[in-house]
Structures are given as C-alpha cells and as structure tokens.
Amino acid sequence: MRRSLLALILALLTGLAGLTAADAAPAPAWTARAEDHPRAVVQTDVPVRMSDGTVLRADVRLPADAEGRPVPGRFPVLLTIIAYNKALMSGPGASALGGDPDYFAKRGYAHVSVDARGTGSSGGDWQAFSARENADSGEIVNWAASPERPWSNGSVGMHGASYMGINQLFAAGHRPPGLKAIFPQVPAMDTYRDVVASGGALDVGFIPLWMGLVTGAGLVPPAYGAREPDSALQTYLDRVQGATSFTAPTLLEATLGLNAAFDGPFYAERSPASVLDRIDVPTFLVGGEYDLFQRGTPMVFDALRKRGVPVKMIYGPWDHVQGAGDHLAEAGHGTLQELQLRWFDHYVRGQADPALDTDVPPLTYHEIGSGQWFSADQWIGEQRARSFQLSGTSLPGRPGELVDSAPRPGQSTVPPVPVSGLCTRSTNQWTAGLPNAVGIAQLCGDNRWNDLSGTVFETAPMAEAVRMRGPINAHLNASTPTGNGMLSVSVSSVPPDGSVDRLTGGWQVLSHRALDESRSRYLDGKLIQPFHPFTREAQSTMRPGVAEPVDVEVFPTGAVIPPGHRLRIAVQAFDVPHLLPTVRDLPAALSPVTLHTSPENPSEITLPIVPASEGI
Template identity: 40%
Template sequence: MNAKILRLWAATMVLGLAACGDGSDAPAPVGDGGGAKWFTYERAEAYPGVAQISGLKITMADGIELSASVALPADASGNTVEQPFPVILTQTGYNKSVPAIPASNDYLVKRGYAHLSVDVRGTGLSQGQWEAFGETEQADYLAVIDWASKQTWSNGTVGTWGASFMAITQLYTAAHQHPAHKAVFAIVPMADGYRDIVFTGGQTNIGFIPLWMGLVTALGVLPVEPDPAAPVTILEHLTSALLNFQVPVIAQSAIGVGGYNYDGPFWRTRSPIEQADRIRIPTFIVGGLNDIFQRGEPLLYEAISRNTTTKLLIGPWQHLDGSQGAGLPANDVPDLDRIALMWFDQYLRGMDVGAAAVPNVTQYYYGAERYATTTGWPHPQARAERWYLRGDRSLSREAPGTDEAGNVVLQQPLNGICSTSTSQWTAGILGLVPLPCFDSNNLNENPLFEVAFTTDAMAEDYVVNGPIQADLHISTTALDAGVLVRVTEVSPDGTSRELTNGILTASLRQVDAARSRYLDGQMIQPWHPFTEASREDVGMNTVVHLPVEVFPSSFVIKEGYRLRVTVGASDFPHGLPPLVDLVDQLVGAMTVYSDAAHPSSIVVPAVPLSALPQD
C-alpha cells in the first residue's frame, strides 16, 4: 500500500505524527556480499518537464474499459516530446488519479521514460468488478502490457514499477512472459495471500484486511479525473463492494463460512508465489523486517532467483516506510529512485551500468542497526541452533530436566492490542502514534497472558538471519487454542523490543513435511496446509505438539543483551480466529510444557559473528 496515501489517512486519525529519520548517521555497511558492493548510480535529467495525458481507455476482451493515463517527457514549456520511449507500467487498485498516491514516477520520466498508469478492473475509473487479483484481473495485465508496447510513445520495451498492490500486479504480469516485459521493480510485494497476511496461522488479520479493502473501495468512488462515465462506474464499484466481493469476503472470513478461512483455490490464485517459477526477467524486490509481507518477500527472491537475475533489499521497515525506502541512502545503499533508474537503464535501455553486480541480498540487522550484504537467502552460513524454554522461564541451550514445571497463560482474544505487532499489521499507521507500547513489549509481558523465557546476557554478539520455528508442547482447558510466539531483544535496562513473531491455531497444526524447510536436519520453517481436511482435534487437557512458523528476520543480540521468547494465546489485531473457531478457544487456560518428555523450544538460523565483519 502506498506510503503517501496511508500517511494522509493516518493524519486524519491521529495527532502529533513524528517524521522518520533519514539514517544518515548510520555506520558503514558490513557483510560478505561475495565481493559485490553497492554504488550510487546517477544520470542527469534528460528532459525538464513532464506532460500528463489522461482519459485513455484500454478495452479488454470482454468489452470492459480500463482507465489509464501516461506521463511523458516534456520540454521546459510542458510540450510533449514526440518520440518513442521505454515504458514503465504501473497497475494500481488505489485510483491512479488521486494526487496523494501517484502511480507514476517523475524522476524516471525526466530521465527518458514514459510512465503508464492503469486502474485495474473495478477500481478508480475502470469499469467492472474488483476481485483482488482474481483470474480475470490477471488476464487484464497481459492485455495492458501488450497495449502499452504498441503505442506511438512506446519503443516496445516495458518495465514495471510500484509498491504493495502495484508490486503484486508486477509479479503476475511477469508470469505472463510477454516479450516486451524486460524488468520488474517490486517494492514490498506479497507472496502468499493466505499465509503472509490474510489468515496467518489460520487466523483472520483484523488489523489490515478491513483497512485495505476499505481503502480500495473508498478511493474507487473518488472522481478526481473528469470522466463522463464516472457516475455509472462509481455506482458499479459500490454495488460490487457491497454485494459481490469486499463486504461478503470480509464478513464470511470473520465468521468462518464460505471456505475463505481455509487455504484452497481462492487463495492460491491470489498468491504470486504460485507463479514465481514463470518469472524469467530481472527482478528487484524490496522488503521490510516488519512489513505486512515480511514472510513472503525473501521467499519470492528465493523462488525467482532460480531462473533470472534477482536482487533483494530488506530494510528496517513496516509497510509505510518500506513503500518509500525510508532512511535511504544509508550504509552505501542508495535511495529507491536511484536503484530503480539503475535497474531500468540496465534492462530496458541496455546500458551497461553494473546493475547485475550489486549484492544479491542486502538486509538490515536489528541490534547492529545497519545493513549487511550476502550472496543469497537464507544466509549461506546459517546453522540451526535450538534454545529450550525452561520451567524456570529461562531460555537455554540445555534441554530441560524430567520434573520441570509448565507455565500457564490465560486464553483471551485481545492480548497484544498495543504492541509492535499492532503497528506492523496496520501497515505502520498506528505506529505513528507516539505510544511506548509500539516500541517496547514490556507491557504485554504480563505472565497471566504472555509468559517470557529469557537467556542470560550474551557473552558476545549473537547473529540470527532467516526463518525461525518454535516447537511448543501445550495443553488447554478449552477445546482449541491460539498460540503466539514473539522473539524479542532485551537491553541491559530491561526494555524488551519485539523483533518478529508467529501465530498458529492449534487445531491447524498439521505440517506438510515435504514443503517445510530444514536446516542441518532440523525443521526450521513449517508449512501448514491450513485446509479443512488438515484439522486435528486438540482436546481438553491433552498435550499436543505445535510447530509454529515465526516469520524470518535478521538481527544481532549484542553482547550484554538477552534473547527472549514469549508465548501467549493471542495477538490482536494480527490474528483473531474466525467466529466458528473463536467459540472453542475464547476462554481457557493454556499450559506451555518444559520438561524432558515435552521440551518446548525454538530453533533459529544462527550466523557466525565472523560472517559480519566488524567496523
């Protein structure tokens, strides 16, 4: 979701928003990028002006017309330069005409690119019904890029650019393999519609989904650009939202009917990772350590890099800041506009500017508070290390003894209502409110609701990079349970900062071992089917094993700091079980076991400190 429009919305909701730092005082970059290094690529403006041509219509095979506009290089008087240019295509669901959320990039246009912006079907001023990356919409992407490649202002080569929704459309477009499509620059894209965001751990994401669908709907009824068909189009959008897609999907998901609460064809269609193996053009992916698509961004890189030149940049971002690459340049990493210019000059213009030579993977490390580079993801030097949740609430490399006690937390659905997670899953909007609970997890670590297991102070820096798995042994006095696992860093003054987390509904614990990830023979990223057929009863007071996927991260627990794992029964609004599941876990007591027969633990991908050269 574009940062500017969300900041505009946030400003109407909250007061006293703080500006983000620019990162200019950060230390130098570290890491082994296989000898590859970042550099700042710049090319002066070739044209002083930008001319906007609106009111374009692109007719689809079924007769539906999509609304489009194109920004073209212009002279100082605003006159269009009449020649063909390489094209940058952005397909958006956020109404290309809304000034606060531009779907074109003047920085690129002034350097000799035409930028075509298109409202996808059922959004903005485009006709039809919106169904969020459905099959018909995906077919439109192919028709649009074909149209773009044949216009008089196009030289027949097309690249795609944009954030969030506009990044997701790029991946589907690339999977069509149109010969004109030469490069992708996807900023904070989704990989798996079910697991990344909508039903993480089998629970409805109450924080983001109503906000997102509401945003698309609201922007779709703003007739910013003059269009005689606007009244009819807007009425069609509202009718579809109420009767066809947005309201019915949200309502049925929250209740747990209609099948939306289980993974299946509906969500597979809306998961770009399912088509990633068809992407064969150079692809640049930008992600965030606490983005709403935190889980999927490195998975997209991993899948696409098997077939083409692919780069991954992950910053210290939630969705708002990740959409604009906040804080860049930093640690020799340029800002996103300059990276995009380098990417498109290389792959659309055919200029040898060194784009392929920049590091394959660049990640920010919490704790070290800087970027580091490496040759791939997961980190090639990562090794599985297991930490045990002990009965005395310590976190230890030593397995528990026979008689260690379990720890009990109360089941209630609103735990974590003010946390880093709350800010993350509202795309960073609520995090703009200056509340300490968005930066510190201490408030949530009330042992009645979230029990904390903590290491001794680290004797030296401890580096983690990649996906994490918690193996919990629990029982409940209810019929089912939700489980939250947070990983935090504890400073010497006792402040607990959340780094990453994972949630899971206990009855959806079944794992597909063949699709899960292993490191050193240990499962480190479980893959849950999340189908109705995969449900397994929990039973009252019965001990069950839960493999919980904790989303990937990169961090350093500094010398003198401590690593903490907290376990609770909910993480609102990140996850709220559908009503049909909530009634089975609404009230109860959950025991987390820590004995030799039931050794609850967490396995992390530890990276040798030597892999991160020190300043």
C-alpha cells in the first residue's frame, strides 16, 4: 500500500497526469529515426562504487533482440540520476525520465538510471545536492563511460527533469571527459532565490512536500534485499538517519528563522550557479512560465549563452508537472523524446545534423495572452525598459492608476490577510502543479477575488499591444509600524470583462530589502532584476512609519497585454500556501504595510518590453 501511494504521488510530481497537448502543434521539419532493435532488457541494482567507498545502485537497459537477449556491442549511454527511487520511476513515474527509457535502448543507446546517494536502493546519507553528492554525479558519468562497462562506448549524455535536471548541471560542472551533452528539464539556478525562500520568506508549499517525498520513497525496501540482506539493512538504516540528521533539522532551522532561513554557503553549495562557469557541454533546457524554477532556468540559459556554450531553451506555458512531461510538442520542434533523440544523436552518437541549428533556434518561448510561440537569440537582448508609476490611492473596488508620468500623491494600505494567495495560479505553481494535475486548478484561474485582499493599480486600456520577456522589478516605497512584513506582488492582464489573468509574481520581505547593485540586472539604466543578499548580516528592519524604497524581484515571463486590456499590479502581504514568515518574523508580518505614491516617494514597475515585430 505504501509503495502504491508513493508511486501515485511521484507520478503527479513528475508529470504523469495531464500530458496531452492542448493545441495541435506544427509538424517539425525533422523526422525521428525508427527503432534499431525490437526490445530492451534491464539489469537491476548494478553496484556503482564511489571514491569514498559508498555503493550506489543502477538499472541498466540495453538493446535486445526479439527474444529479449542483449545485443552484443558497445553503445552510447544516456544517464539519469534519480532521487525518488528508480524502482518507482521505472513504472508509473517513467515520464520524468523523458518517457519510456526503452525508447532509447531500442534506438541503440544503453540507458542507465542511478539512485542518488542516500535515496532509493543506493547507500549513504541523502544531503540534497551536497558537495559529496555533486561529486558523485561526475563519478557516475566516469563509471558509465569507463571501458570496464562492456556495453559502453565511452560517450555519455544525461537527461531528466527537476532534481534529475539539476544534477546534470553539477555533473557537467565536474567536466567528466565522457560527458558529451545534457538535456535538463525545469532545473534550478539559485536554489535559495528560485524556490526555498523567494524574497526571503519560506516556501511551505513545495519544499516540505518534496523533502518528505524523497525521504518516503527511500523507505521502500530495496529489491536486492533477498540476495544482499546486510547491504539492504544498512541502506534502510541510512534512510532513517538521513531523515533525522538532514531533512527534519533543516526544516526546523528554517521555520525558526535560524541559519537555514538565510542565504549562504549551505545554499551556494546546492545551487548550479556555483558551477555554471565550468559547464561547456551542449545543453538543451526546458523551462516553464508557471514552473517552480520559472526564475532559474532562463538564468542558466543566459549564463551559458553568454559564455558561448551551445545551448537552447524552450520556455513554455507549463507548471512543474507539465514541464517534466511531454508538452514540448506545443513548441513545434517535435515531442520530448524526439527532440532528445535528435540532440543526443548529434552530440552523443556523433551523427551529423546540419539542420539542427536552423530548425531549432537558441530560444523558443510562449507568449501568455496570445498563445503564440516566438524565437530569439538571447533571453535579454533587444528589449527596452518601460516603467509605469503607481499613482493615487487604491481603495477596495477602486484601483489606483499606473501611469507613464506625473503620478498623483497617495497612500494605500496593504492589509495583513493571512489567506491571500490561497486560490490563485500561485497555489498551483508552488505545489508543483498538483492542483492542475488532478483537474482543480481552473477553479482559481481568475485572480480578481484574491486582489481584493490587497491594493491594486492598473493602466487605462492599452491602445496597442505591450509585449514583455524577462524579469520585472517593482520599486515600491513602503512603510510599516513594525519595521517588517512582506510584499507579494502579482502582475496581471485585465480584459474588458474584468477577469484577472495572473501572469507572474514576486515577493520581498521588507527587512531583506538591502540591494547588491553589482549582482542586479539593469536595462537602459533601469533595474529589472534586483539581487538581495538575504543574509543575516544584511537583514535590517525599517524605521517604523517611515517610507523606504523596496525593490521586489518579479519572476520572469513572456507575455502580452493586448489592445483593450489593462496592465495590473496587485500587492498583498501574504501568498499562501506558497510562503510564510519564519516564527521570528511572524508577529511583525501581522501588521499593515502602506504604499506611498508621489514624486517624492515614487513607486513604479519596470518591464522588459519586446518589439512587436519579433516572432516566428
């Protein structure tokens, strides 16, 4: 029963549900090749010894003949490192591996799935992207590429979503010589800012669920227990130790506002940002505009693109579940497995594909509001900064204004409503897309009711389309009687019928407002992506009742405000179930925040505007 329940939860988290494309996509110019072999055969729980003596376990799928016998020979290898127990992933959760792994074995690849250290049937303690686990990623590639593997020709590619995408980046950062290409779906860049503590507040929607899932999946007894009882017992004891020495203490520390609540070496070690300057293998990224790593995946693309690494990204209208599954056909470049096969055939198998770069541009992204797909060479390139200033006072049912210039003075109160965010697109996003996967997300598709719990400012109806791509900055002058609290900012499009389509959001704890200008991003001299240190040393409460500027990083999007629609910014003091204050910050968070709008205390939102002529 426990195994079945874990498999069900895992399937939901990794993209089993709702994987049919909503609209027919144009047929790709390229056609995937047919199978080379009729079947595949699997070797389970193959030992993989790490340099510290810890034994990980791998399942190896090989091409097979019609009778199921392994085909002799050496093959290029595709590798996935899993934290959710490969025994569960080989069944109903297989879509997180990019679909049925037999697909690749039948086309002449050896397919290897390895349980990460301290998870599934592998030995050791799970420490979630610790330096030791990240070193494992490089060592596993070396193991798969070794001539000691009779089925390997020494050329390795990696694929997989989420956790399995992040460890590809760490593996590539170790530069194992056999690694030729990677295909990370929905990976992070900066784990603290992307998901753990967006804006300095704690993620309570996804992180506890995720950590519990990894721990729970590891409690399924390993399949090799009958033949290796001592190893199986030690593995089981490792799981219990990991839950008590890492998972529970980390969650408790963060909740109490201790070390795990602040950015620092712990999160730097666990962030792919720390190795991006060492990645040089061809990389194909998949990101989602409503994904957990909505912020980070485009930043990985940007960083690799600037360094000249062969990199492509498809950024679609997907949450985490959808981005981990096969929605890629919507972009018009083929299904997920077809696109992976093309990528790996070229870079891992060594099969020439002169049309690859012509057929698939560096960036393919979806535009919310029009449903169109566009292409570009860079994530931030030809855009121009445009700012709208908050004007006047927002009252219930009567929004303030967003204007190009000459804002009217005003003060607007953001009340501390602890249920703000409860029925919004944010709820679906920060529970990894589970509501959408079970068919209830549409019940909270209109943001207008949630906006009543805060302050609202909006433009007049647009005379022409306003297109944007990239991160957004909300520069708000705020005051509060307690000196602390949180601003939750949503950016929306409002059609003539008055419904509210939430495009994206951002969050900022007031005491973490310190700005590192050297690590912030500017466009035309305007701030579009603030970087806050989020350290204990940089934390500072505001002077009670005094207006001070606070920059809120609003996560990136690709969207259009069509003619006749209004651009809206709404500000609340909570975003539940996504974020909650630490126990230490909770009392201050229960006081109102005042937004100030005037030439002396300007508040504004700055968008990266895309020329209307760009498109495919």
